[in-house]
Amino acid sequence: MAMDGYGPGAQVPLQGAGGQTVAMNALASAAYRDVPVEEILKANNEQHKSEVRPGRFAKLFRPNLGEAYSRAVQVRMLGGARAPLIQSFGTEPQPIVEHCLAATNIRKRRDTLLTGITVLFGVLFLPGMLVWLAVFYLRRGLAGRTGTAGAMGTALLAGVGILIVLFLWKLPFTGLPGLYLRVMLIAPVVGWFLAKRVCEATARDLKDRWAGLLAGGGVAAKIPEAVPHAPDQTAAEELRQSLEKLTAEQRSNVVFYAGPKGILGMGTRWGSWHLAEELVPHAGKEIHAFRSWDVIRPIHDQLKLLERGTLKTGFPTPSVNHWIVSPVGEGAGAVARPDGEDIVAYQVKPHEIQRVCNENQFGKGNRHYLGVQFTLWDGQLVLTMMVTVTALLHTLRIEVTGHALGPVHPLFTTPPAPKSKTVSKSVRFWETKDVPLPLVDTDEVVRLAVRAPLTWFPPVLDHLGGRLVLPEPFGLRHAWAEQPWRHRFMADDAIRAATPVMRAVHAATIKFLEEHEVDTQRFTNRSMVLSGAVQDAAPKKADNYDA
Structure with missing residues (x-):
């Protein structure tokens, strides 16, 4: 059947290149989680902190982690008036957002x-429903902090049930009013039973998707509303364009340096090595004039050859790119991406990159860096070595810096566990056993049933139940990244990458200078000193100056 150029169904994007799926699937799995929303606060780090803002009636309308996370990520990543995003290196943000949309669709069907x-x-028996809601509201107020309060809440629920039974038995009304009063108090209980069956079916589906993502399975995010089937489906077309815009911004070659926070999205700067010497010609020769871009090009070509080594064990294929680095304040709440005729689809044009490299070396303005990036551990570790060339007066300065972005917080890699509680055995009371709990308890059914009619009014739910506020400037990957130095092998990989990258940069630089009649003795000596120093490399806070 012809579709007038539009796809027949939801498009499933390819996973990240090179098997970079662990971090991406971990972040996507948060959309399906049913744990309390406050759990995400455990993933806060020193530089980026989420916030949970409670609502007016949080006891009844509060969201869980999956609901709050999906809502916050969709609004932040796809909103029409959203602020610029930070690239998510080591992951692809579009599949994560699509899983948030898919989780929202599952909950909407429920x-x-x-x-x-x-x-x-x-609603047809509103007085009875309000009576039961008041009981559950009081029970939730009593239960939650201590076992005694929980017992009191359960006793309250049982006591009200007994009173209702006595009321129905000794009801003074007869006829239609009496029948309505009886049904009014029983109908909410029947509705709760049916609602529990619906909630349990959806909970199993969400948990299966949560577990499937962390197990590495191909859990597809089905979002048919993102694929327009006809030209008049404007909402679907807008959503499709928003997803394309998200991917285009992910491919941007503009990054932001936020002082001690390092380059946003790449992690803090942990090491820095400088090769700076005076340009002196060979005896009886004259230096052939060159500019910084002329030095960068052979360095770029040399870094492209890093994967080709004499030994069998070499580097994985690196990503070598030219970056425009824009400075922002350490506490900046947002970033501003450049625009103009030199920007196309968030990409700075090559001629503008060359101009920045040659001219923006001192004073205000953006700077040019050549970056070589390794994505390791299935996307859990992103190593970036940045190279910048500065030529001031008679001095050529080659700077190599190391940035490391660690794994996502363990909260996101925790699989679902069956609900249970530990109790004492009845006979051998000194021993304990685990007793399974219902997949969806009574309070959860009530919460979901109360929230359900307001699902189509998300701002109202945010006001009543609360919402998750994401850290700014926001990027899906770096917002919940841990430091790699707590993982022995990740730390080793970061430190080991520095030596061959720096030597490749120096070798390309010295060869270029020789071709331009520069006496390279001082550069060679300095390079040998740095080669010795980098072998004892240790992670430091390179952007924290003792001044």
């Missing part, structure tokens, strides 16, 4: 059924 149940068994 909420549609719950809304029907609520209308049929709740």
Whole structure:
């Protein structure tokens, strides 16, 4: 069947290149989690901190982690008036956002059924539903902090149930009013039973997707609303364009340096090595004039050859790119991407990159860096070595700096666990056993049923239940990244990468200078000193100056 150039169904994007799926799947799995939203605060680091803002009636309308995360990520990544994003190196943000959309769709289908149940068994018998909601609200207020309070809440629920039974038995009304009063108090209980069945089915689906992503399975994010089937489907077309815009911004060659925070998205700067010497011609010769871009080009070519080594064990294929680095304040709440005729699809044109490299070396303005990036550990470790060339007066300065972005917080890599509690055995009371708990408890059914009719009004739910506020400037990868130095092998990989990269840069530089009649003795001597020093490389806070 012809579709007028539009796809017949949801498009499933390819996973990250080179098997970079661990970090991406971990971040996507958060959309399916049913743990308390406060759990995400454990993933806060010193530089980037999320915030949970409670709502007006948080006890009844509070979101769980999956609901709050999906909502926050969708608004931040796809909003029409959103602020610029930070690139998510080592991952692809579009599949993560699509999983958030898919999780929202699953919950909406559940909420549609719950809304029907609520209308049929709740709204039509509103007084009874309000009585039961008041009981659950009081029970939640009592339960939660101590075992005694929980017992009191359960006793309250049982006591109200007994009173309702006595009330129905000794009801003074007869006829239609009496029948309505009886059904009014029983119908919410029947509705709760049906709602629990719906909630349990959805909970199993969400947990299976959560576990499947962390297990590395191909869990597809089905979002048919992102694929327009006809030209008049404007909402689907806008969503598709927003996803394309997200991918285009991910490919941007502009990054932001935030002082001690390092380059946003690449991690803090842990090491820096400088080769700076005076340009002196060979005896009886004259230096052939050159500019910084002329030095960068052979360095670029040499870094491209890093994967070709004499030994069998060499580097994995690196990504070598030219970057325009824009400075922002350490505490900046947002960044501003450059625009103009020299920018196309968030990419700075090659001629402008060359101009910045040659001219923006001193004073205000953006700077040019040549970066070689390794994505290791299935996307959990991103190593970036940045090279910049500065020519001031008679001095040529080659600077190599190392940046490391560590794994995502373990919160995101934790698989779902069956709900259970530890109790004492009845006979051997000095021993304990694990007792399985229901997949969805009573309080959760009530919470979901109350939230269901408001699913189509997200701002109202945010006001009533609360919301998750993401750290700014926001990028999916660096917002919840750990330092790699706590992982022995990751730290070793970061330190080991520095030596061959720096030597490749120096070799290309010295060869270029020789071709331009520069006496390279001082450069060679300095390079040998740095080669010795880099062998004892240790991670430091290179952007924290003792001044």
